[in-house]
Amino acid sequence: MFLKKKKKKNKLLLTKKIIRKISLHEVTVTNTTNALYQERLIKLFQLLFNYQIEITAMLLSFKYPFFYPRNKDLYPKHALSNIMNKLKGKFSDILKKEF
Incomplete structure (x- = not known):
């Protein structure tokens, strides 16, 4: 009895095949609802990315509470809310x- 050696699959080749399949699938989207949902998802991610910058700016502009203790908006809990x-x-x- 001869034992067959298992062939090692080339991972790079596999990823290329997968990428090719995905790109072909994206080109041949026949269902319009799928295409619409894809567009909406892309828009949503773009919005999230744009507002990520704004969120960090808001958090950086946030002042420490002990400088102005009278103003409740400057306390961390209130500022975050x-x-x-x-x-x-x-x-x-x-x-x-948008939607």
């Missing part, structure tokens, strides 16, 4: 317009 509320408002407005 304010930022979250602003972002919720912006996102809901944008999502209503």
